[in-house]
Amino acid sequence: MTNLLDELGIPYVIGGSMASIIHGMLRTTMDVDIVADIQPEQVSSFVSGLPDAFYADEQMIEQAIQRQSSFNLIHLSTMFKVDIFIPKRRPFDQQQFGRRVAEQIGPDSDEQIWVLSAEDTVLAKLDWFRLGGEVSERQWRDILGVLKTQQEALDIDYLKQWAQSLGVADLMERALEELKE
Numbered sequence: 001m002t003n004l005l006d007e008l009g010i011p012y013v014i015g016g017s018m019a020s021i022i023h024g025m026l027r028t029t030m031d032v033d034i035v036a037d038i039q040p041e042q043v044s045s046f047v048s049g050l051p052d053a054f055y056a057d058e059q060m061i062e063q064a065i066q067r068q069s070s071f072n073l074i075h076l077s078t079m080f081k082v083d084i085f086i087p088k089r090r091p092f093d094q095q096q097f098g099r100r101v102a103e104q105i106g107p108d109s110d111e112q113i114w115v116l117s118a119e120d121t122v123l124a125k126l127d128w129f130r131l132g133g134e135v136s137e138r139q140w141r142d143i144l145g146v147l148k149t150q151q152e153a154l155d156i157d158y159l160k161q162w163a164q165s166l167g168v169a170d171l172m173e174r175a176l177e178e179l180k181e
Contacts, residue, residue, distance in 0.1 A: 001034075001050070001054075001073070001082065002014075002034075002113050002114070003111070004046065004049045004050065005034075005036055005046075007049070008042055008045055008046060008049065010036055010037060010038050010039075010042060010046070011036070011037045011097050012034050012035065012036040012037070012114060013034070013035050013096055013097060013100040013114045013115065013116050014032060014033070014034050014113055014114065014115045014116065015033045015034070015035055015085075015096075015115075015116045015120075015121065015124055016029075016031075016032065016033030016083070016124075017029040017031075017032075017033070017142065018032050018033065018115070019033075019115050019116040019121040019124075020121055020125065020142035020145060020146055022103060022115055023115075023118040023121050023146045023149060023150055024121075024142060024145030024146035024147075024148070024149045024150070025141075025145035025148075025149060027138075027141075027142075027145075030080070030081065031072075031080065031081040031082065031083055032080075032081075032082050032083070033083045033085065034082060034083070034084050034085070035084075035085045035086075035087050035093070035096065035097075036084050036085070036086070036087075037086070037087055037097070038061070038065060038084070038086065039065070040062060040065055043058055043061050043062055043065070044058065046061070047061065050073070053075055053076055053077060054073045054074065054075055054076065054082075055073065055074040055076055056073050057071070061084075064084075064086050065086050067086075068086050068087070068088050068089070069085075069086060070083055070084060070085040070086065071083075071084055072084065091165070092123065092127075092162055092165060092166060095120075095162075096116060096117075096120045096124070099116075099117045099119070099120055100114040100115060100116060100117065100120075101114070101115055101116075101117050102114060102115075103115045118146055118150040118153065118154060119154060119155055119158050119159050119162075121142075121146050122143055122146050122147060122154075122159060122172075122175075123159065123162050123163060123166060123168070125139055125142050125143045125146075126143060126163060126166070126168040126171045126172060126175070127166050127168060129143065129168075129171060130167070130168050130171060134171070140175075143175050144175060144178060144179070147175055147176070147179055148179060151179065156176075159172060160172060
């Protein structure tokens with residue numbers, strides 16, 4: 001699917017639990033989250049380019065673009081879900097594309113996928129954690145897992161700056177404090 005996004009020139013970045021696994025600690029997941037800047041004129045090509053193994057609703061995709069929300073694709077034989085989020089127009093959402101990192105699909109492959117940077121994974125997770133009422137232990141574990149695994153390589157100033165902008169500076173400080181324990 002990411003090959004199709006690349007072919008159509010649709011900027012995308014993988015986030016959510018997959019980005020947390022890449023930058024943090026292994027855990028199970030039942031879906032993949034992708035932020036993709038699909039434009040209305042690209043919807044038909046996107047849907048027709050998907051393998052028959054996927055269920056996609058063209059009208060739902062068009063509505064998601066209009067609302068800057070999300071839609072999903074379902075792999076029919078496995079029922080694996082791909083959630084595709086249309087980026088909002090906040091500076092943070094736009095910045096993620098410029099900071100995305102290329103990851104090789106496997107050791108014997110030249111193919112790559114675009115993944116959120118470790119910092120943007122933490123910030124996006126903090127944002128979702130706040131929006132979800134700050135009750136998801138899984139989200140919090142993902143945040144701490146990335147911070148712990150990547151702590152030597154993280155740009156702490158960047159994290160603090162964007163946490164302030166996103167209104168999650170208190171959560172960022174709490175996470176950083178928990179790392180010290």
